[in-house]
Amino acid sequence: MTRLGLANGPNLGRLGQREPALYGTATLAEIEAAAVEWGRERGVAIEAFQANGEGALIDFFEAGVGRLDGAVLNPGALAHYGWALRDCIAALPYPVVEVHLTNVFQREPFRHRMVLAAATVGQITGLGAIGYQLALEALYARLQGGAWASQAGQNLQGGGQP
Ligand code: DQA
Secondary structure, eight states: OEEEEEEEOTTGGGTTTSOHHHHOSOOHHHHHHHHHHHHHHHTEEEEEEEOSSHHHHHHHHHHTTTTOSEEEEEOTTHHHHOHHHHHHHHTOSSOEEEEESSOGGGSOGGGGOOSSGGGSSEEEESSTTHHHHHHHHHHHHHHHOSGGGOOSSGGGTTTOOO
16 A cells, blocks of 8 residues: 655644634644545555654654655745755655645745755645645655656756755
């Protein structure tokens, strides 16, 4: 059975209450339940995880080696300074897609620096909660093969400078 991780970083456990005008009203539990339902319809197991600490996220991704086929990650603010998490993702044998609910490039300048992005296979930013589903679809398509799995720019992977 295909297994995909769904990891969320600091402050995302408070989705629904946290600045809803920015991040929306859906709770993380609702988003995780929607992902599990998405997986059930496709025969994909979803392993959901949230932590406020960088180390716990690294532990989750390391524990996924040999078990997960891919993962979706909203790293929260770690996207902008999480170098240890970046090194972890760069060394994983499975692909990670980065998701942000908000369009970080429309926000404060400190959010424009994306230190994980070059270690991930791609990013979805600014589309709200459906970004998680789109990221899961992208990982699933990669694993299924066929036209949607056709890769572009993968020769660049790991070569980008943050
Ligand atoms: C976020 C964007 C980050 O800059 C911020 O620190 C978050 C949420 C998003 O989903 O839009 O915690 O990752």
